[in-house]
Amino acid sequence: MSSTLDPATGRAQITAKTLRTDRWWLSPLLTAAGLMAWVLYAVIHTFMQKWYFVPEYNYLTPFYSPCVSLGCDPAAAHFGRFVPDVWWLPYALVSLPFLGLFRFTCYYYRKAYYRSFWMSPPACAVAEPHRRYTGETRFPLLGQNLHRYFFYAAVILSVINTYDALHAFVKADGSFGLGLGNLILLGNVILLWAYTISCHSCRSIMGGRLNHFSKHPVRYKIWGFVSRLNGKHQELAWTTLATLAITDFYIMAVSAGWISDLRIVG
Numbered sequence: 439m440s441s442t443l444d445p446a447t448g449r450a451q452i453t454a455k456t457l458r459t460d461r462w463w464l465s466p467l468l469t470a471a472g473l474m475a476w477v478l479y480a481v482i483h484t485f486m487q488k489w490y491f492v493p494e495y496n497y498l499t500p501f502y503s504p505c506v507s508l509g510c511d512p513a514a515a516h517f518g519r520f521v522p523d524v525w526w527l528p529y530a531l532v533s534l535p536f537l538g539l540f541r542f543t544c545y546y547y548r549k550a551y552y553r554s555f556w557m558s559p560p561a562c563a564v565a566e567p568h569r570r571y572t573g574e575t576r577f578p579l580l581g582q583n584l585h586r587y588f589f590y591a592a593v594i595l596s597v598i599n600t601y602d603a604l605h606a607f608v609k610a611d612g613s614f615g616l617g618l619g620n621l622i623l624l625g626n627v628i629l630l631w632a633y634t635i636s637c638h639s640c641r642s643i644m645g646g647r648l649n650h651f652s653k654h655p656v657r658y659k660i661w662g663f664v665s666r667l668n669g670k671h672q673e674l675a676w677t678t679l680a681t682l683a684i685t686d687f688y689i690m691a692v693s694a695g696w697i698s699d700l701r702i703v704g
């Protein structure tokens with residue numbers, strides 16, 4: 439197999455698309471299938487505008503939090519209801535765009551969908567179909583650099599999710615309650631925090647622009663902790679997609695009356 443260097447790009451020019459003989463296409467295929475399945479599920483339940491809240495146990499799905507539509511159950515709307523109740527506006531209109539953009543601009547998801555959808559490149563040592571590589575230096579991909587700001591929004595929304603998970607320990611009659619739904623909500627929010635804190639922007643915010651770690655021992659400790667979590671960012675990205683879907687589906691199933699919440703206390 440002959441190869442020459444392209445004088446413009448400096449890349450090796452080989453006649454074959456790739457010399458790899460393993461199943462390099464499996465990973466981008468599974469990634470695309472997983473992401474599409476999740477987005478489809480999320481879009482369907484988001485626009486159903488029902489089965490998002492269990493009033494008796496104050497279980498509110500993260501897909502509808504904070505619930506700010508005039509169509510929200512008042513008991514689920516802790517931050518006011520001010521969005522018109524029309525079918526094409528999600529009940530969590532304030533949070534969903536930011537959460538979507540936070541994930542869309544995430545360093546890991548960028549890698550995932552650049553490879554699986556944009557094929558740029560689909561795998562290591564596999565040629566991409568695009569003739570030129572422009573990176574993220576031009577519009578629209580230049581917008582990926584806004585990720586840090588979506589991180590700040592995600593922190594606020596994680597606080598709201600935490601509030602929802604804690605509020606669910608108080609039943610509608612004001613007494614303490616503990617059910618499987620509480621454990622699912624709590625587990626989900628802990629993992630959401632882990633994903634959010636493991637963000638590359640968070641790592642940079644904690645440890646960036648410092649010339650001497652020795653002069654900033656607290657930030658050094660936080661940076662070290664975030665760096666360890668950051669090493670698991672890809673796993674957390676997928677785990678939280680799963681826990682979000684499980685949490686949402688469980689609350690939908692209880693709310694719709696398909697199953698009863700497994701009660702431990704109350």
Ligand code: FES
Nearest residue numbers: 544545546637638
């Ligand atoms: S890099 Fe993935 S959330 Fe920031």
